Amino acid sequence: MEKIAVFPGSFDPVTLGHVSIINRAIKLFDKIIIGIGVNSEKKSMYSLEQRKVWLNDIFKSEPKIIVDSYSGLTVDYCRNRNANYILRGLRTAADFEFERGIGQVNSMLDNNIETVFLLTEAKYTPISSSIVRDVLRNGGDVSGMVPSEVLLIN
Numbered sequence: 440m441e442k443i444a445v446f447p448g449s450f451d452p453v454t455l456g457h458v459s460i461i462n463r464a465i466k467l468f469d470k471i472i473i474g475i476g477v478n479s480e481k482k483s484m485y486s487l488e489q490r491k492v493w494l495n496d497i498f499k500s501e502p503k504i505i506v507d508s509y510s511g512l513t514v515d516y517c518r519n520r521n522a523n524y525i526l527r528g529l530r531t532a533a534d535f536e537f538e539r540g541i542g543q544v545n546s547m548l549d550n551n552i553e554t555v556f557l558l559t560e561a562k563y564t565p566i567s568s569s570i571v572r573d574v575l576r577n578g579g580d581v582s583g584m585v586p587s588e589v590l591l592i593n
């Protein structure tokens with residue numbers, strides 16, 4: 440059976456932290472589906488189309504990676520895509536507490552789907568999409584935080 444993981448997130452915008460997690464996880468799975476979660480109540484800074492274009496560009500030479508979007512429960516989306524794993528990154532103790540809750544509830548919803556956590560590379564620990572958005576809104580330089588594809592638009 441193919442090992443398929445969904446990497447869910449907003450990717451608003453994708454950061455070097457996300458890219459690092461995906462590049463390291465490629466060795467663990469046969470396929471990784473980057474699932475951009477669409478939440479009508481959460482206003483994003485970048486359009487879904489733009490976020491997809493960036494992710495497709497970044498991983499264009501990696502056939503094991505697919506970029507997609509979904510709404511609704513992540514476990515339902517995983518079942519639709521035949522994925523048995525949810526991939527998440529862990530930066531800090533605060534991430535752990537947040538992820539623990541989501542991961543344990545996802546197991547209650549479907550205990551065939553395992554959440555797999557990779558620790559962030561130390562240099563990417565302070566990077567989050569929300570910090571990148573704040574820096575961008577205030578005219579700061581995000582070149583150490585996001586891939587070059589994102590810099591081209593900003």
Ligand code: ADP
Nearest residue numbers: 447448449450456457527528529559563566567
């Ligand atoms: P969400 O909206 O679900 O928080 P994000 O797009 O912010 O989604 O993040 C998606 C995943 O990437 C999460 O598992 C998050 O912990 C992880 N992540 C975000 N930033 C980093 C980083 N700098 N290093 C490692 N993992 C990260």
